[in-house]
Amino acid sequence: MNKLIIILTGYVLLTSCSTKTFDSSEALLVYIKEPGNEYVYTKTVNGVDFSLLYKPTDILVHQEITGKPSEGEIDSLRNKYKKYLYFTLSMSKNNQELLSNVAKDKQRFGAMVNELAFGMEEKVHLYTPKKDTIMMADYIYPRMYGTSGATTMLFVYPREEKVTNAEFMTFTVGDVGLYKGEVKFKIPTKIMNNEPKLKF
Template structure:
């Protein structure tokens, strides 16, 4: 009877190992899309963990990670040779890109303070020059990753949200961490500090575009 039990246990272990291998393989499969529209649809599904959203004191926050290939697509132009694609991927993969959108009453933040000239001017200055002091990215071990750059395009009330492209270096502390936390200090709308917990796996297994379709 002991021999039979041993055989059953061994068989069970083999099945379990095989199942785990299948799960790991499927979870590490890189998603590839034929269009940016299809990729954005995937990114904007919260279940895929690229998009994070919160509403605090009437302010809507939306944070989405922007994969390397979207930056490649923006610069690629007519030359879609593999050499060009590889070159641009090498250029942009050194950094992590996030789109941070903030709105109140379905308007840009500036539109909500337009009547107060002093507050309006202070917020313009803050959004244009000081977001690296207001937005912070740090690891689970509380190691801060300095912001590399940010881009705030003025939309002059023509958009429903204030959107900023935030750029961080792709450091080992980021990719090797279980998760990252991105925090946004109160920008004057009494939200307090707003935090997003981001799984680091999305950086190492980000979706790609099929440039050779």
């Protein structure tokens, strides 16, 4: 009886830790956008809606592939992108970009454009349970000029051992002018250490 319990326990642990693989990028996106899978997090603070999405390596690889790639090309791209962690942060108010909510105030508009384009390294942070800060490698703020329902940015961090060895990471967003205080997201590192993959 005890032997059977041990075998069943081992099977459950093995299947729960196995890497999920998807036939298409659409299926993978559906999976990571399901809150129960812990890749996406949402909060609303003072009327501002926040959505934070962790993007697995193969999403980035897929975006760069054209045609039918060879196994060597896929491995090369995976090695390139897996060195980093990628987070997409979306912020909106009244289902609009943040800038759309201050458009009539030229001074605030200019200050927020400057903040979003050049100052997010001071506003957005990723750190371990021991409060070790992970230095941001890069971030991208594409101007949408009011054509999108949210201000969406990509943040890139190095995949350091102190990240992968921790139980969770904390991602924080400081005040950019439409809300007060700091918004925090607690992210389990198991989603980074056991990322879903694509069949290329």
